[in-house]
Amino acid sequence: MTEVFELTVNGSRVRVETYPDTPLLHVLRAELDLKGARFGCGMGQCGACFVLLDGQVVPSCDTPMWSAAGRTVVTVEGLAPGDALHRVQRALIEEQAVQCGYCVSGILVSAAALLDRDPAPGEQAVIEALDRNLCRCGVQRRVVRAVLRAGSQEAAE
Amino acid sequence: MTTEREAVWTAGLPRDLAANPILSRWVSVDAGGVISVRVGKVELGQGILTALAQIAADELGVGLDQVLMPPAHTLHGPDEGLTAGSMSIAQAGPAVRAACAQVRARFVAEAARRWGVDAERVTVLAGRIRHGERVTSYGALAGVVDLDVPADPQGPLTHGGPPVLVGTSSPRLDLPGKVAGLPRFIHDLRLPGQLFGRVLRPPSPGARLTDLDAARLADLPVELVRDGSFLGVIGADEAEVTRALETLRAAATWEEHDTLPDEDDLRGFLRSGPHETTEAPATERPPATDRTAERPPATERTAERPPATDLDHPPAAGQPASAGRPLRASYSRPFLAHASIAPSCGVARWNDDGTLSVWSHSQGIHGLRAAIALALDIDAERIDVEHVQSAGCYGHNAADDAAFDAVLLARRVPGRPVHVQWSRRDELAWSPFGPAMSADVQAVVDESGAVRSWRYEVWSQGHTSRPGYLGVPGLLAGAYLERPWRYPAPADPPVAAGAGTLRNAVPIYDFPHRRVTGHRLLETPIRSSAIRSLGAFMNVFAIESFMDELALSAGIDPLRYRLAHLRDARGRKVLQTAAEAAGWGAPVAEGTGLGLGFARYKDKGAYCAVVAEVEAEHEIRVRRLTIAVDVGLVVNPDGVRNQIEGGATQAASWTLKERVRFDRRRITSDDWESYPILRFGESPEISVELVEAPGLPPVGAGEAAQGPTAAAIANAVTAAIGVRVRDLPLTPEAVLAAIESSDL
Structure with a gap:
């Protein structure tokens, strides 16, 4: 069954409804239209989908939504404010x-x-x-x- | 206008412009002054669109910010064949230059006509078309200058002015967006009404679907597509589609067969035949360009008749050679995966008017279009293909296969685009592989150690099964359809295109006698195709390893030994430049060694010499690669450096780590643990010396470093620890085995 999850992504609070085991990467790319984290392997082996989760580098393809709920996510788009580059x-x-x-x-x-x-x-x-x-x-x-x-x-x- | 007349009158134009003579296919100008330059070559991460934009901007007399490089498109842009073989600069460069020079001339002529002045007195600088006080622009004249005209064979091929951007390291135009994480790849493409599809590949190449419990998918929000043993699902929600794929996997029953060769006896497999055997032409080596170069003593002494020695029973290499006695050795490489960081992806839509639109990261969108038309028996004119970027591909990976998957799935939902993305496991197990190869080298030397006679024989699968090869579509899913398209064994490109099995099989050195033979396997269960440099990686590895074996056996320094057999002045300079930059000849620390590798890519492309510094303790560690390269005219120096660095790093990865694994039924190396590639901590320092040859035409850089890097590393391992590994990859196990066998 799907559930509602809340988390903070690049400084904004977001709510998404999905399965608990849906990868964070899918939510970022499909639900939040943040295409910066890329799908490379889906197995946490290559790093193309890395994001910061409460400041730690994690593979978002291998991070289920139940474990990302309530936490703070920063993607490549959020490394610097607005259109600025880090x-x-x-x-x-x-x-x-x-x-x-x-x-x-x-x-x-x-x-x-x-x-x-x-x-x-x-x-x-x-x-x-x-x-x-x-x-x-x-x-x-x-x-x-x-x-x-x-x-x-x-x-x- | 008749085509006959066009054929006659386009004879003087660059090849790609002659084939696509209408100027508006290449260049269009909007009222705002933005100049779109369309090319048939595609961006693969090699920076080709930036280099071609530099050429275009110089010819047009504008800045880079005024030039737009739209993606290749079968309807809107020129057909320039494949983006492959390090040919993009050589093929597209002159065509873009000539097309832009003629566009510029037409704008200048219009301005001159309006002002009533001589066109020769009108200048173009930074986009301003000017005569005295009068100034106009491309944008202002865009509505009146007609570009729907054929290029004029008598017209300019260049405006002839000094280059402004060509020769400079213009930053890549596409990097800011990619570094910002913007949607730039086909995976990010979202079209109106788009659906998502996934294909269930069989469990093994020889498998056939025997039963499908379709009822298990009945309640899922997806459509099932089945055609023979081809299975897929389509739905609106990508997460649901991905989940449904696993249900589909559980619902399918397959009959499997052991069809694959013995991975531990690739030598036997490659040599068992049947083969197509090809002898390299006896004289395709260009004459020495510098007559003042020191003539190798070997050639002078032995330029009489073939040696009478028995080449069939020579001693193994590594043993002392006596004059007139042959030495021999065998080398091999395993199957290699392209292993793109992105899984392949394709998008297709069957339009309401009966046409088909395809989006693909194919290296050859026109070939893909023709292959789809052939596979589905439809008119190619009803198909359009647009290129969308993906990760680097390094050859023929699954890009075309994913596009065809999308076409097959989208047929179920007319009017809706279907976006198909492969899994990592499918990417590593089902993309075509670079073929395994095995080679024997023998040489007869004189009393000084110089080569009198050289014999090279190589066995390989073919190096191309690109879409349309041998008259079949060559698209993966085709083989599993109800009415299947079998794919025959891979072919080799013709010699004029650089060959495949025999690419770089003919040594660059001046040997009095040589014979070079290639054997291409005519039956094979493993699908192979083009991977960066094709046979050159293996052939240069074997030739350059053996040159070191000969040098060491004669007690001659490997650099000196090569120079003594090489008259080609550009080659000598590149070798000497690399050696000098690397400190060749200076003492090195215990356990480290320097090794050399050298070749001229495809015999007429870039010269490249690599010196590897290797540390061999518990493992083989390549500390540094010092590279010299001569690519003729350099369009973008940093672009050439980046291509050489990247090629050398990838070649180091192939050389040290890579090998496609399989049992008799399945490919088993299907993730990054079972198919490891070089990591940051293992990547060598690289320095690149550009040996300038500005008066000579530009040639590509993307593949020049592959073979020389492999040989340099292998030769450095021998220099460091005294053993030779002749079968790639040079894993710690292979080195240990070589040490143990050398103790016997």
């Missing part, structure tokens, strides 16, 4: 650290979470924070450079 989004553009771009939403969520707890991380910390994100085009080293750049900009500000 500094790590800007850094990715500056480093041209993208090829197809399908995996970057999840990478950005991982990177933003890292920069939240460690504003100027070292290279090893960046690599560890991104190791759950798969990228097939091969821009890993550019992404690492971009996140380090975002960190050093933070340190300079």
Whole structure:
């Protein structure tokens, strides 16, 4: 049976009616029209659907609605207010650290979470924070450079 | 206008413009001055639309912000065939340049006519068309300049001015939207009245549906589609459709058969036949371009007759070679998955007027259209296909199959678009694979170690089963319909298109005698098709590994050994540039090693040399790849770097980790744990040196690094720990096995 769930997504309170085991990713994409979190595997293995759930990086494809209820979700669209870009989004553009771009939403969520707890991380910390994100085009080293750049900009500000 | 006249008069135009001569197919200008440049090539994440926009903007004399690059469309844009084989810049670049130059000339002519001045005295700069004090614009003249005209074969192919954007690292036009998480992919497409569909693939390739308990779906809010062993569900709510798919799975009964080969004996499988055997032409190597280059002593000494040595019973490589004695070794690669990060997706709508609209991330929308028409026996003119972006595909993945799934499901609900998204498991188990390959190399060397005679023989499945190959649709679902379309064994592209099994099988080196033979398997139960660089990955891995084996056996430095066999000046420069940048020859730490790999992609494309620095302890760790590349004219330097870096990283992943797994019935590597790819923590540092050759035509960069990277890593492993692994992937188990066998 379906149930009604309330949660906060990118700062707004939302109510959705769905099955308790419906993945959060489906609700974000189909019900809330937030297409930033991408479907990659549906098994929590690739990171394309990563979001912040109460500040923790989780695969939204593998997060059932019953466990997301009442909690706070931030997607790639909510990393910065309005149409502004988070500094790590800007850094990715500056480093041209993208090829197809399908995996970057999840990478950005991982990177933003890292920069939240460690504003100027070292290279090893960046690599560890991104190791759950798969990228097939091969821009890993550019992404690492971009996140380090975002960190050093933070340190300079 | 007769087509005959067109054929004669378009002879001087670039190929793709001659084939699509009407200018409005390429360029349209709206009253606001926005110039839409339509191309037949598609964005796969390689940045092609940005590079072509640079070319277009330079020819038109406008800024990039005035150019729009709409997606490829079978009705509205030119047909440029496939976006594949690193050919997009070489094919679309000159066509876009010429089309835009002629559009510019027509606008300039109109302005000159109005002002009563000579067109040669009208300039175009930053979108302003000007003569003295008088200024107009593309937008202002858009209503009067007719672009529904054929390109003029006598007209300009370029306006000839100095490049402004070409040669610069223009940032990718599509990145801001993608980085912001905006809906940019086919998965995000939502059309009015759209429904969602899911297809239930059989449990194994040889399975046939024997029974379906359809009553189990009776109460669900979905429509069931069945055609033979093809099963799917359609509904308005994607979550309900996904749930219904599991009910359908439980309701279906299949008869299964063991149809797959023995994964542990791919060598035997590939060599068992029947085969189509092809000899590489004896002289397709271009002549040395630099006559002043040092001539290799080997060639001078041995340019007489074939050696009399018995090539059938040579000693194995790694043993000391004596003059005139052959060495030999065998190499292999397993089946490889494209493994796109996005599962394939397609959308289709059967329109009320009897036409069919399809949205697809296919690499060849015209080929897809023809294949759908063939499969369903309808007129291709009644089908339109629009490209919508997806994740990188790296070759022929399931994009076309997903589109055909959508077509089959949508037939049940005329007027409604149906959006079909594959699962991760289906993506990894049911997309076509890059074929497994096995090769033998033998060489006879003289007393100095120089090659006198070279023999290469390679066995493979074919490298293409793209839509329409061998006269069949080649779409996955077709094989499971009530009236099935069987798919024959995969074919190979013709030599003129770079071949498949034999791609890069002919070494670039100047050997006095060589013979190169390819054997393509004519019967196979595993569907394979094009994956980035086709046979070149394996052939370059084998050739360049063996070059190192020969060099080491002769006690000669591998760089020097290659140079001694290579007259091609561009090749020499690329090799030397990479070696110098990597510090070749300097001492390295214990347990680490440097290895070299080199090739010219497709014999006429980009030159690429890779030096790998590998650390071999508990596992093989590629620390750094130092790469030099010559792609002729560079349109976008950072774009070339990004393509080379990405190709090399992916090749490192193939080389170290990847192997499609299967038992005799099913593909078993169907998630990211059973099909692991390189992670952030394993990705090497990469530096790319662009060896400039600006006077030469541009060639693609996307596939040049694949083979050289594999060989460089394998050669570096040998340099680090003294053992050689000849069967990919170079997993810790494979290295351990090589160490153990070398102790015997």
